[in-house]
Amino acid sequence: MTNDVKDLEEFSRELQKQIMEHIRRQYSLTVIDHWQNPRNFRKMENPDGYAKVKGPCGDTMEMSIKTREDIIIDCTFQTDGCGTSIACGSMTSELAKEKSLKQALAGIHSNEVLKKLGGLPEADAHCALLAAETLRRSINDCLDKKR
Numbered sequence: 001m002t003n004d005v006k007d008l009e010e011f012s013r014e015l016q017k018q019i020m021e022h023i024r025r026q027y028s029l030t031v032i033d034h035w036q037n038p039r040n041f042r043k044m045e046n047p048d049g050y051a052k053v054k055g056p057c058g059d060t061m062e063m064s065i066k067t068r069e070d071i072i073i074d075c076t077f078q079t080d081g082c083g084t085s086i087a088c089g090s091m092t093s094e095l096a097k098e099k100s101l102k103q104a105l106a107g108i109h110s111n112e113v114l115k116k117l118g119g120l121p122e123a124d125a126h127c128a129l130l131a132a133e134t135l136r137r138s139i140n141d142c143l144d145k146k147r
Contacts, residue, residue, distance in 0.1 A: 027084075028117060028119060029118070030118045031083075031118060034086065034088075035083040035084070038089070040074075040090065041077060043078060044064035047064035047066055047138070048065055048067045049067070050062070050141055051063055051135075055085075055126060055129070055130035057126060059081030059127070059130060060079065061077060061089055061131060062078045062079070063076070063092070063131075063137075067142060070102070071098065072099055072101065073097070075092075076093060081127065081130075085127045085130065087117060088130065089134075091113050091116050091131070093135075095112065095116065101143060105136060105139055110132045111128075113131055114128045
């Protein structure tokens with residue numbers, strides 16, 4: 001390897017380290033974990049409920065649920081959004097599992113998502129609202145189909 005390539009690789013590693021240090025100062029370890037290792041980030045085939053919502057920042061989130069006897073047995077999401085949208089979708093999908101439709105509607109709101117993530121900077125809090133609203137609409141879609 002040439003010295004230029006080695007210097008570039010060292011610069012890249014140092015820059016990545018500085019970026020992660022900055023991120024760790026702004027976000028909880030839980031947010032970082034759900035961002036880097038999102039749970040349930042996939043498309044669901046034949047969901048019982050589905051919603052697609054565009055947030056105020058332009059991020060779009062899709063959420064699908066599968067139920068058995070009004071219990072959410074699976075919840076998946078997809079988003080074209082930023083790391084905090086991914087973290088919020090991931091946490092929301094985890095919170096929904098094994099809850100009844102009624103429990104999820106009543107108990108999973110943006111404040112609950114923010115609390116479970118350990119908070120977000122004010123500029124990113126709308127991502128929790130996007131995830132909670134997308135879940136709510138997917139539940140309502142499921143209930144509408146059952147009627």
